[in-house]
Amino acid sequence: MAKKSNTLSNFAIESAFGLSSGRMFNHHSGEPIKVQLKGLLGTQSQFTKDEKKIEQSMNKPNPQKVEIAMLDQNEDTLRVTFTWKIIRDIERMNITMSSVPxxxxxxxxxxxxxxxxxxxxxxxxxxxxQIVKGEPLFRNRYGLGIGVTVKSSLGREYHFDNRQPGNDFEAFVEDVKRGLEGEIVVFDIDMTSKIGKGQQVFPSQEMEMNSGKNAVSRVLDKDLQGNAMMHPWKLGNAIRTIDTWYPEYDQHGFAIAVEPYGANIRRFTAFRTGSASYYSRQKEVLQYLDSGKKQGVVEILDGKPIDEIRDIHYFMAMLCRGGVLGTEGKNQ
Incomplete structure (x- = not known):
């Protein structure tokens, strides 16, 4: 049994989710959407209190090179396809730990x-x-209608329209649950979004480190043939944006991605600091190790429903997320 081990200095757990890249198509023709390089002449519009600098900036062009992706002129619907694999077999998962075997x-x-x-x-x-609502489409989901088709490796197929659960939802949930409980399940997911003929679509954006004079200021994700793509990490982030258990949810009213500190880069905010963080929850589990009880985890419950354990659903969702979840320093 661990001795006063309230931290894990070396702990990593494999994610239960595997996502492919998302491929983007013109829905009706089936043709992949191409990423295009465009040259633009913009204005310099940064804030300044100096009126003379404003006038001077208007005389200076602001040429830019950016990549964009658009539907064909006769196409009004985007199609995105990807696969989602769930593998939650604890016996076969790659788990690394040193401080608390x-x-x-x-x-x-x-x-x-x-x-x-x-x-x-x-x-x-x-x-x-999250799948039914088309959340993995991100900015591409805002339009006139969304359709989702899911083919499960368990032999079933589901259809959802306009973010409505419909009659297939419970069966789809059952397949997802079977994956979380230990079966290997793979879903082939096909999403469509009607956004208007020739409209711009939004692949993932690459982090561009080159800031030279001739650099492309916006670089999009694409395959070797120049076909628009979405990052698997972005798709996964959308699927796990389910955390409504964080302390300020009633105040903010929106779900955040399951993260150790509840980080939300769009709002530059960490919604799970201090005692609400994953590491505080992990510490509580390790304190149980120090309690001297050897019967097993079930005794934590002491006959209570499992959801009476503080933040248990968030904690289990974090284990599904996976990652390097160790702490710095020596055991306390």
Missing amino acids: EMYTILRQLHEAYKEQNGYQVLAERYAA
């Missing part, structure tokens, strides 16, 4: 206790809802 047993027992009390149903409903 017993953590593997704790994770396995916690997984079984959570599964026994149908906890994965809560996560499955939220993940599935």
